[in-house]
Amino acid sequence: xxxxxLLILMFTSCLNRDGKSEFETSVLKNIPFAVSVEGVFPNTNxxxxxxxxxxxxxxxxxxLVMDESGSKTYHCLYYRVPGKENGxxxxxxxxxxxxxxxQDGEIRDWTGIxxxxxxxxxxxxxxxxxxxxxxxxxxxxxxxxxDFFFEIPLFNLKVERKLERHSTAFSSNMLSxxxxxKKRDLKSKVNHEKFLGKFExxxxxxxxxxxxxxxxxxxxxxxxxxxxxxxxxxxxVGISTCGGQYTRFCGVNKCGQRGMPACPRGLDSAKRMxxxxxxxxxxxxxxGYCETGLKTxxxxxxxxxx
Amino acid sequence: MSYIxxxxxxxxxxxxxNDYRRLYQSIELVQELWAGGLxxxxxxxxTLCPEEKTSSDKCSLKLLNCLSKSDHFSKKFAKIEVxxxxxxxxxxxEVNVPFSEAVEIDFLSGEAKASVYLEKGCExxxxxxxxxxxxxxxxxxxxxxDNFDRHYFLEKDVVTVGEVKLWLEYDTDFKQGDEILxxxxxxxxxxxxxxxxxxxxxxxxxxxxxKQVMSASLFDAASMxxxxxxxxxxxxxxxxxxxxxxxxxxxxxxEHRSGKKKEVDANDCKKVFSLECLNEKTLDRSxxxxxxxxxxxxxxxxxxxxxxxxxxxxxxxxxxxxxxKSRWHExxxxxxxxGQGFSIxxxxxxxxxxxxQHDSFGVAFRCSREVLR
Numbered sequence: 001x002x003x004x005x006l007l008i009l010m011f012t013s014c015l016n017r018d019g020k021s022e023f024e025t026s027v028l029k030n031i032p033f034a035v036s037v038e039g040v041f042p043n044t045n046x047x048x049x050x051x052x053x054x055x056x057x058x059x060x061x062x063x064l065v066m067d068e069s070g071s072k073t074y075h076c077l078y079y080r081v082p083g084k085e086n087g088x089x090x091x092x093x094x095x096x097x098x099x100x101x102x103q104d105g106e107i108r109d110w111t112g113i114x115x116x117x118x119x120x121x122x123x124x125x126x127x128x129x130x131x132x133x134x135x136x137x138x139x140x141x142x143x144x145x146x147d148f149f150f151e152i153p154l155f156n157l158k159v160e161r162k163l164e165r166h167s168t169a170f171s172s173n174m175l176s177x178x179x180x181x182k183k184r185d186l187k188s189k190v191n192h193e194k195f196l197g198k199f200e201x202x203x204x205x206x207x208x209x210x211x212x213x214x215x216x217x218x219x220x221x222x223x224x225x226x227x228x229x230x231x232x233x234x235x236x237v238g239i240s241t242c243g244g245q246y247t248r249f250c251g252v253n254k255c256g257q258r259g260m261p262a263c264p265r266g267l268d269s270a271k272r273m274x275x276x277x278x279x280x281x282x283x284x285x286x287x288g289y290c291e292t293g294l295k296t297x298x299x300x301x302x303x304x305x306x
Numbered sequence: 307m308s309y310i311x312x313x314x315x316x317x318x319x320x321x322x323x324n325d326y327r328r329l330y331q332s333i334e335l336v337q338e339l340w341a342g343g344l345x346x347x348x349x350x351x352x353t354l355c356p357e358e359k360t361s362s363d364k365c366s367l368k369l370l371n372c373l374s375k376s377d378h379f380s381k382k383f384a385k386i387e388v389x390x391x392x393x394x395x396x397x398x399x400e401v402n403v404p405f406s407e408a409v410e411i412d413f414l415s416g417e418a419k420a421s422v423y424l425e426k427g428c429e430x431x432x433x434x435x436x437x438x439x440x441x442x443x444x445x446x447x448x449x450x451x452d453n454f455d456r457h458y459f460l461e462k463d464v465v466t467v468g469e470v471k472l473w474l475e476y477d478t479d480f481k482q483g484d485e486i487l488x489x490x491x492x493x494x495x496x497x498x499x500x501x502x503x504x505x506x507x508x509x510x511x512x513x514x515x516x517k518q519v520m521s522a523s524l525f526d527a528a529s530m531x532x533x534x535x536x537x538x539x540x541x542x543x544x545x546x547x548x549x550x551x552x553x554x555x556x557x558x559x560x561e562h563r564s565g566k567k568k569e570v571d572a573n574d575c576k577k578v579f580s581l582e583c584l585n586e587k588t589l590d591r592s593x594x595x596x597x598x599x600x601x602x603x604x605x606x607x608x609x610x611x612x613x614x615x616x617x618x619x620x621x622x623x624x625x626x627x628x629x630x631k632s633r634w635h636e637x638x639x640x641x642x643x644x645g646q647g648f649s650i651x652x653x654x655x656x657x658x659x660x661x662x663q664h665d666s667f668g669v670a671f672r673c674s675r676e677v678l679r
Contacts, residue, residue: 025323032330033420066401153330163679165598168341169430169459171405172679175337177425181401183412184421195395199510224678227404230395231513235456235676244455252509253518256614263523263614266452268539269437273450289440289451291617 018144023110026091030075031137032153033182034063039099041118047127049115049141055083057090057102060118061137063154068185071095077139078102079116087113089139112144122160134159135174155180195230197250203236203302204259212248214240226250236261237288237303239281243267247302255288255305262288262296262303325416332383333413333422336373340365340424351379365428367391367409374411384415394423395516396476406515406675430459430675431528431599438527439543441615441638449543451523457677460520460528463592463601464609464670468496470503470511477514482507499607501668505645508610512673520674522611522620522640529596529603530637547636549596549603550577559604562631570630579605580630591626604635607670610643618642621653621669627660634658643669 040061043050050058060077067073076098080088092098094105119138124131130149132138137152156179161172170177201207211226216239226233229250236255238247246264255263265287267275273286280287281298288296290305297306339348343362352358355372363369367388373379374386389410394403405425413420437452467490474483489502503511505519512519531546546552554560558577561567567574575583579591583605592601602609609622619640628634634641634657642654648668650661660667 021319021323025319025326028323028326028330029418032326070401155333161679163432163435163457165432165434167432168427169432170341170425170427175334176341177405177427178333178337178340179403179405179408179423179425180333181403181421181423183419184401199513226678227516229516232516232518232675234518246456252513253521253612257617263451263521264456265450266437266454266456268454269450269452289442289615291615292442 018112019108019110020143023089023091023108024150026093026108027152030065030093031063032155033065033180034075034154035066035156036064037061037154037157040120044118044120047117049117050079050081052081054081056081059099062097062099066181068182070184074098082114086111087116089113114142116141196228197230199231199252201251202254203249203261208249208251210247211250214238214242214245214247216241218242218245235264237264237281237285239301241278241280256291258294258305260305262290262305265289322417325418329384329413329415329418329420332415333420335383336386337424339369344369351376353378365426370409370411384413387412391472393473393476393515406517429462431462433458433460433524433528433598436538437540439545440523441526457679458524458674459677460524460600460674461672462599464499464607464672465511466496467494467498467500470500473511473514480510499670501607501670502648503671505610508671515673517673517675519612520672522613524674525611526638528598528600532597545638547638549594549637559630559635574630578630578635579626580635581626581628582630584626603637608667609670610645613640623655627664628658632658
């Protein structure tokens with residue numbers, strides 16, 4: 001009996017020598033809760049083994065995860081490319097960004113790796129009898145004992161979607177309309193996200209907050225931040241000379257009223273109505289429409305109704 | 307000794323890893339049931355609430371509650387607990403969930419646990435990208451708008467009493483909240499249309515959810531029959547007066563107007579819930595589904611919109627206040643409501659004024675939202 005117990009213990013200790021289960025557990029406990037991922041290895045989805053530069057640590061990605069107390073934690077996956085020795089997959093859990101750092105933080109290594117390939121498909125595809133779905137990372141390769149296929153779901157990240165008639169309204173996350181977070185420790189102090197704008201804000205009073213804006217030469221001067229508007233958002237015709245580049249404001253939409261932004265008509269429709277070929281925001285522009293009796297006027301930033 | 311410690315650690319790691327894998331599988335399954343309704347494979351787990359086995363409802367809270375009570379489900383997948391319905395941008399909620407409304411569920415599988423938020427996204431429809439005819443009919447060239455570079459989701463139906471009550475639980479800064487709650491008749495069901503909000507309160511409701519009060523142009527686009535669906539850039543503007551056909555001399559209202567049909571039957575009421583249908587108390591009042599999936603576009607309740615061109619034409623008068631053959635039962639025909647109160651003087655019905663039979667009216671509304679993609 002004792003002999004069997006010893007054998008089992010020795011066997012499990014051998015299993016652990018490569019750190020596979022610790023690595024996998026540590027990754028699955030954290031990274032699926034990521035709210036953003038950055039610094040993704042450029043050769044992802046290439047179906048080629050990562051072989052160079054040998055003996056060098058390369059970053060596969062960094063994920064930002066909110067922990068049980070609501071604080072930011074950073075999780076990085078690194079890979080030491082095989083040289084004379086086999087490669088190592090490393091998970092780093094750190095309070096600081098690990099984007100440029102493969103040595104600091106809580107480290108879990110999985111050793112004996114070769115032939116690593118990384119996938120983060122944008123559409124469903126089949127590789128060697130395995131289905132790869134969008135919104136997940138996949139690591140495939142050879143371990144010390146066997147080939148592996150490791151799937152890391154990324155529930156909170158956006159995937160591409162096609163919007164058309166009968167499309168559902170669910171947000172385009174890995175699983176439509178689903179968001180996950182670590183079970184929050186209710187005793188911990190919560191850092192409330194700052195939302196933008198008040199209910200009373202409006203363009204006429206100069207209180208409306210811009211949550212996306214483009215310059216005349218089509219550069220995005222305020223990146224899209226409208227999902228943080230507390231009371232919704234709406235589009236207005238700005239000064240950009242590129243179609244589809246609207247200025248967006250937080251708050252209640254009162255377009256068409258005196259002193260408020262004109263209601264956007266759409267470029268194709270405005271073109272049927274003698275839209276200027278160069279300018280979009282100008283007095284009388286048909287790119288917006290107003291209540292009867294008012295006209296569109298470009299106030300230098302926005303097409304408004306006066 | 308160190309081997310023993312390591313061995314136990316590995317066993318522990320493997321178990322926890324498998325707990326997380328099972329947890330993620332169960333999250334995937336529950337999302338599928340939420341977004342797609344009940345599937346055959348899962349019916350066997352619903353031993354505790356057999357009444358749900360025949361339900362095909364999507365976004366069904368009842369179904370989630372069934373799963374939370376099912377021992378079979380918790381043993382095979384994860385233990386789930388439905389926590390609460392959320393208006394998610396309410397600032398005191400501990401997680402910034404990127405949906406306007408959601409249901410919060412706790413998942414537990416061995417040592418693995420997570421909070422999961424399911425978006426309440428089943429009651430909105432997408433407005434297809436195309437050119438639409440604007441209400442402005444003074445000159446053909448000024449009568450277009452399009453949404454080729456903007457995306458809109460529209461609520462299929464009007465806002466309910468239950469939704470308003472939930473909103474006021476969260477919008478504690480809103481001073482008129484108590485007054486509104488008191489004004490809701492005690493006999494009102496949670497799924498009854500909310501009829502007693504002033505226009506500014508409707509704006510507050512919609513914007514609190516990250517939305518806007520529906521505009522007349524969005525409502526018309528989603529309810530008027532598009533005619534030719536093979537092109538999204540029509541040559542001539544078309545504003546059909548019926549949701550079921552672009553031709554004028556067709557459908558239930560025209561049949562009654564032309565005298566082809568005399569009696570209003572239950573079948574007619576299913577299409578347009580008019581004055582004659584008030585005796586049919588059990589009948590659903592939401593009428594036909596339009597080409598986009600919008601409901602309650604003719605008949606039923608009075609409904610207000612933002613009208614960005616003719617602000618004094620903001621009220622869908624087509625309702626059970628008028629007989630089926632009334633002129634009001636046409637898309638695009640709108641009366642006026644000042645948004646301040648519910649007495650006769652707050653309304654202006656340009657023709658067929660119903661004020662001789664009524665001294666006050668209720669007004670429904672719905673919201674819409676723009677999304678980036």
